[in-house]
Amino acid sequence: MITAFLDLYASIFGRPWLAKFNKALVLAGLRGLGILNYRNFEISGEKGFAQSVLNTYKRRRLAGLSTADAVVFDIGANIGNWALMVESLKSKVAYRLFAFEPSPETFTTLAARVQEIPAIRPFNIGLSSRRGTARLHDYAESAHGSTHASLEDGVITEVHRQEERTFDVKVTTGDEFCREQRVTFIDLLKVDVEGHELKVLQGFQAMIASGRIGAIQFEFNETMIPSRTFLNDFSSILNNYNLFRILPKGGLLAIRDDELPIFRYQNIAAILKSDESHSKV
Numbered sequence: 001m002i003t004a005f006l007d008l009y010a011s012i013f014g015r016p017w018l019a020k021f022n023k024a025l026v027l028a029g030l031r032g033l034g035i036l037n038y039r040n041f042e043i044s045g046e047k048g049f050a051q052s053v054l055n056t057y058k059r060r061r062l063a064g065l066s067t068a069d070a071v072v073f074d075i076g077a078n079i080g081n082w083a084l085m086v087e088s089l090k091s092k093v094a095y096r097l098f099a100f101e102p103s104p105e106t107f108t109t110l111a112a113r114v115q116e117i118p119a120i121r122p123f124n125i126g127l128s129s130r131r132g133t134a135r136l137h138d139y140a141e142s143a144h145g146s147t148h149a150s151l152e153d154g155v156i157t158e159v160h161r162q163e164e165r166t167f168d169v170k171v172t173t174g175d176e177f178c179r180e181q182r183v184t185f186i187d188l189l190k191v192d193v194e195g196h197e198l199k200v201l202q203g204f205q206a207m208i209a210s211g212r213i214g215a216i217q218f219e220f221n222e223t224m225i226p227s228r229t230f231l232n233d234f235s236s237i238l239n240n241y242n243l244f245r246i247l248p249k250g251g252l253l254a255i256r257d258d259e260l261p262i263f264r265y266q267n268i269a270a271i272l273k274s275d276e277s278h279s280k281v
Contacts, residue, residue: 024073025104028056034245035252041085044267046190046217048250052090053188053215058093070095071186073174075127075200076193077101079109083120095119098181102136102169106145113225124170124194126151129202131172140165150194153277159195173203195223196242198233211240216270231261234268241270 013022030036034045041047050072057070070093070252074083077099084226086097097116098112099122114120128134128151137148137156140163148160151171156164177183186207191197192229197218220231235243235257244252246267257267 030262030264034247035262035264037248038265040073041082043248045246045250046082046267047085047089047244047246049215049217049252049267049269050086050109050188050190050242050250052250054086054089054093054095056214057187057278061093068185069093070188071184072097073189074170074192075097075174075189077122078109078114078145078192080122080190082190083114083237084117084140086146087117087120095187098123098177098183100127102151103132103138103145103149105143106149106170108199109144125177126161127174127177127200127203128196131176132170133168134171136169137164137166139163141232147196148163150196150223151199152195152223152227155195155223159222165258174200175204175206178204178207184212187215189216190212192219193215193219195227195229197224198227198229198237201234201237202218205237208240209236211272211274214272216241217246217268218268219262219265220263220268221265225263231255231259231268234270240271240273242273244269244271 027036036043037043054070072086072095074097076100077083081098083097097112097120099120101110101122102125102188104124107122114122124136126136134151136149136151137153139146139156148156150156156162172272189204191200193200197220201208201218204213218234243255245255246269247253252269
């Protein structure tokens with residue numbers, strides 16, 4: 001029935017002079033599926049999702065299932081907008097937020113913005129699949145660091161088609177950091193690192209395999225193209241999690257195994273299969 005309707009639509013509306021109309025329908029449909037909703041944290045659904053995760057933690061603590069503070073990781077913190085959004089949530093819970101930003105210029109701004117908030121601890125380091133140093137790529141004309149800085153080669157020159165400057169930064173793995181800081185469980189792991197998301201999660205291999213990360217939010221977009229990274233690359237290392245696309249207001253839409261990847265801005269939620277409470281937003 002649906003196929004027949006689409007064939008009929010194509011035969012009637014498949015006209016060059018209707019291209020703008022059809023493109024508008026496509027864009028509207030994508031936004032309804034949680035894609036291209038980047039204007040703010042409410043439209044992107046990030047605020048609602050973070051609220052849901054912390055509310056779930058609060059219910060567990062009230063039930064006596066948790067005694068420690070909630071732990072949140074902000075990987076790719078930039079100047080701290082997402083971390084400060086978490087701080088502003090109305091349903092306050094006791095939490096610790098670890099904010100990671102490898103660019104020394106951007107980190108200076110981040111540290112200044114969160115210095116009066118004891119719960120937020122900034123770290124001038126990047127997370128990756130190994131520890132040591134890595135090359136950070138940014139716009140050649142960006143003197144103070146940009147939101148598009150990436151540890152992936154090709155993001156600046158191929159995706160954004162701009163000249164770049166590069167410099168070495170310190171990186172470590174999530175597993176190593178958790179061992180050093182004695183972090184045994186992460187309630188919410190947010191990753192927004194301009195195409196380096198898969199390598200960040202590979203660095204949390206032990207934490208992920210043992211189910212010690214409750215919910216993961218990572219960005220998927222055109223910055224994955226230079227490294228040829230697909231959604232099934234994420235599902236293969238998150239095999240004990242279910243994947244959802246985050247909708248406006250924090251709703252979740254399950255991602256089917258047979259979906260074709262769309263390399264445009266979207267936030268993906270990975271939730272432990274043993275804990276589906278978040279998917280009932």
